[in-house]
Amino acid sequence: MSKLSYHYPLIIRIWHILNALCILLLIATGISMYYADPGRPLIEFSWAVKLHNFTGIVLSFSYLIFFFANLFTENGCYYRTKWKGIINRLIKQGMYYMFGMFKGEKKPFPITEKRKFNPLQHISYIMIMYLAVPFVIISGLGLMFPESVLKAPFGVGGILITDILHVATGFFLSLFLIIHIYVSTIGASKSANFKSIVNGYALVEEDEEEED
Amino acid sequence: MKKVLILLNVLLIASSATLSAQSDSAKKAEALVIYMEVNDYVVENEACLRCHGESKYILKDESMEREITQSMCRDKIIERDDYYSMVHKSFACLDCHSYDYEVFPHAYELRLEPTFTCLDCHGYDEDYAQYHFEDIEVEFQESIHMSANPDNFTCWKCHDPHSYRTFVRDDEKSVTEAIAYNNDICLSCHSDFSRFELLTDKDEIDLLDTHSWLPNQAAHFRSVRCIECHTSLSDSVLVAHHVQTKDLAVRNCIECHSSSSILMGSLYKHQAIESRGKLGFVNAVILNEAYVIGANRNKVLSFAGVMIFLLTLGGISVHIVARIIFKK
Numbered sequence: 001m002s003k004l005s006y007h008y009p010l011i012i013r014i015w016h017i018l019n020a021l022c023i024l025l026l027i028a029t030g031i032s033m034y035y036a037d038p039g040r041p042l043i044e045f046s047w048a049v050k051l052h053n054f055t056g057i058v059l060s061f062s063y064l065i066f067f068f069a070n071l072f073t074e075n076g077c078y079y080r081t082k083w084k085g086i087i088n089r090l091i092k093q094g095m096y097y098m099f100g101m102f103k104g105e106k107k108p109f110p111i112t113e114k115r116k117f118n119p120l121q122h123i124s125y126i127m128i129m130y131l132a133v134p135f136v137i138i139s140g141l142g143l144m145f146p147e148s149v150l151k152a153p154f155g156v157g158g159i160l161i162t163d164i165l166h167v168a169t170g171f172f173l174s175l176f177l178i179i180h181i182y183v184s185t186i187g188a189s190k191s192a193n194f195k196s197i198v199n200g201y202a203l204v205e206e207d208e209e210e211e212d
Numbered sequence: 213m214k215k216v217l218i219l220l221n222v223l224l225i226a227s228s229a230t231l232s233a234q235s236d237s238a239k240k241a242e243a244l245v246i247y248m249e250v251n252d253y254v255v256e257n258e259a260c261l262r263c264h265g266e267s268k269y270i271l272k273d274e275s276m277e278r279e280i281t282q283s284m285c286r287d288k289i290i291e292r293d294d295y296y297s298m299v300h301k302s303f304a305c306l307d308c309h310s311y312d313y314e315v316f317p318h319a320y321e322l323r324l325e326p327t328f329t330c331l332d333c334h335g336y337d338e339d340y341a342q343y344h345f346e347d348i349e350v351e352f353q354e355s356i357h358m359s360a361n362p363d364n365f366t367c368w369k370c371h372d373p374h375s376y377r378t379f380v381r382d383d384e385k386s387v388t389e390a391i392a393y394n395n396d397i398c399l400s401c402h403s404d405f406s407r408f409e410l411l412t413d414k415d416e417i418d419l420l421d422t423h424s425w426l427p428n429q430a431a432h433f434r435s436v437r438c439i440e441c442h443t444s445l446s447d448s449v450l451v452a453h454h455v456q457t458k459d460l461a462v463r464n465c466i467e468c469h470s471s472s473s474i475l476m477g478s479l480y481k482h483q484a485i486e487s488r489g490k491l492g493f494v495n496a497v498i499l500n501e502a503y504v505i506g507a508n509r510n511k512v513l514s515f516a517g518v519m520i521f522l523l524t525l526g527g528i529s530v531h532i533v534a535r536i537i538f539k540k
Contacts, residue, residue, distance in 0.1 A: 033505050036470040045465040049427055097531075102538040143505075146431050164510065171517050175524050182528050186540075 005113060007202035012075070015066065016197060022059040026052060027174050034167060056140045063133055078116045079126055089119035101186070110205040121183075128176055132169050139166035247296040253304035254296075260305045260313065264290050294375035308373070330367045344448045351446065351453035361411050369411070370397050380451055391437050398438040425463070435504075440468070440475060469505055 008016075029052035032043040043051065070076035092108045097120070100108070109118040117125060142149045142162045149158040187193040188203050196202040247254045263269035267289060271280045295301065306313070310325055331349050334340040352358055357365045379390035401407045405416045426432045441462035443452035462468070468475050534540075 033469070034509065036466050036505075045469055046427075049465070053427075101540055102534055146428065163505065164513065168513065171520075175520065178524060178528070182531075 002203045002205055004201050005204045006200050007111075007113075007116070007204060008197055008200045010200065013197060013200060015062065018062050019059070019066075022055050022062060023173065023177060025055045026059065027170065027177070029055065030167070030170050053144060056137070056144070059133075060137045060141070063129075063137060066129065078122075079129065081119075081122055081126065086119065086123065090123060093118050093120045097183075097186070111202065112205050124176065124180075128173070132173055132176070136166060136169040136173060139163075139169065142166075243292065247292065250296055250301045251304075252302070257295075257305050261290060261292060261295075264288055265292050290374045298375050298377050300373070300376075327366060327368060327373075330371075344450075347446065347448045348453050351443075351449060355443075355453060355455040356457050357455050364411055369401070388434070391435065394437040394439065395433065402438075422458070436468070436475065475504065 029043055029048040032048035033045065033052065035042075036045050036048075042048075070079055089109070096105065096108050107118070109115065111118070139162050143159065143166060146159050149162050184193040184197075185191075187196075192203070244254050244258070251257070258265075263284065266284060268281050268283050271282055272278075273280065308328055310322060312319060312322055329349075330345055334343065334345040335349070336346065352367070357369070377393065379385045379393055399419075401411065402417060403419055408414075408416065420429070423429055423432075439452055439455065442455055442458075444454045444456055444460075445452050446454070
């Protein structure tokens with residue numbers, strides 16, 4: 001039985017939109033620097049550097065707020081998972097996206113008051129927020145303060161290694177963003193999830209016994 | 213035979229030193245023996261360097277039978293280690309300087325002695341054709357250094373004749389060393405007003421302030437030479453000598469931070485010619501010493517990135533088509 005529930009509190013929505021703006025700006029400025037070309041400037045290089053640095057610092061503070069809020073508030077429970085049986089749950093959700101939804105099958109892990117994310121969302125958000133984002137922030141700080149980076153570990157330039165890892169992680173975050181936006185169109189309607197993250201209300205199912 | 217005699221002479225000097233000064237004299241004698249490996253005039257040069265190689269010298273007043281110690285002017289001191297490791301390390305002092313210097317005290321007229329320029333020895337000579345000294349001279353004549361002070365500015369203002377070393381063609385030396393050495397040449401005047409004011413009436417320049425627009429200023433100063441931004445590049449000359457006015461200096465980041473980085477035609481020109489396309493990186497030679505955002509892209513990673521990106525878009529596109537067909 002579905003019901004409209006106040007699923008995303010204001011503070012979460014503000015944090016989410018701030019994060020989204022930061023990530024979009026960081027991707028645009030990052031691409032401008034990585035593919036810098038006098039003939040085809042996306043964002044002029046010196047502006048791209050300034051904006052990238054500034055937005056990176058904003059994202060770092062935003063991440064610190066997320067990290068400590070999850071440590072000390074109930075929001076943290078959405079980022080903990082039972083690892084036992086996770087593979088099966090991921091396959092089940094994946095099969096639903098690939099085949100089940102087209103056959104009109106029921107969602108294997110519908111959103112409830114307690115279960116905010118399905119297993120694929122759950123694992124990808126944990127990986128993004130506890131691995132990729134901290135890594136991109138730490139490597140970004142290393143590039144902002146290059147004297148702090150080891151000069152030549154393994155005989156290769158420390159800044160080179162840091163930058164390759166930073167760019168690669170940024171690339172995977174960009175891919176996540178594209179997939180995240182696309183999967184958001186799979187809801188009660190194509191725009192339902194976008195409306196939910198703006199006004200906070202979402203259609204949720206009654207809680208079940210099983211949790212992912 | 214001549215060398216053996218000189219060596220004996222040097223050892224004699226060393227052995228005649230007092231006990232307390234013996235170790236210093238012995239060290240000096242050892243150093244002279246090492247210098248003899250690259251120079252046949254070490255003993256002759258000592259006639260000059262016993263004063264000009266020290267921070268002080270002794271004036272003798274024979275009528276009063278007394279000695280006065282005076283300090284040697286900083287600009288007139290020649291470090292032996294520098295002299296015997298520079299490009300002209302095999303030279304005798306009198307190869308370039310007048311024989312009248314053998315008389316002490318030196319005559320006033322000698323202070324006005326004209327100095328050789330690079331072209332005087334290296335110009336229009338097949339042996340030095342690869343260095344393009346003639347083109348360097350043309351660039352120098354057009355530089356702001358020359359136009360600002362045509363009477364006083366010579367090759368030697370930057371290339372100290374008693375210590376000048378070359379880096380850019382030497383694969384044994386690192387680019388980092390070359391950058392520090394080259395920038396020291398510029399800074400010897402541009403950050404030392406006592407030398408700067410000898411050549412210009414301009415006010416003192418605060419280089420940190422005029423370069424404050426550079427992000428990560430210290431990293432830039434460590435990673436590139438001043439001339440990267442302050443000269444115009446040419447095809448024939450390995451190290452550009454056309455130093456330009458400050459309003460023509462490079463200020464557009466993308467001129468270095470892009471795949472068509474000007475650094476490949478300046479700082480890394482020699483390495484770029486020697487080794488092309490190492491490691492699969494764009495402008496790979498820069499990677500030996502530095503990493504320039506925008507100028508160093510890994511081709512393999514870029515290709516893999518594009519492929520993964522296209523695969524993702526492809527997957528999403530297939531899903532969209534399926535949703536359209538099944539009206540989901």
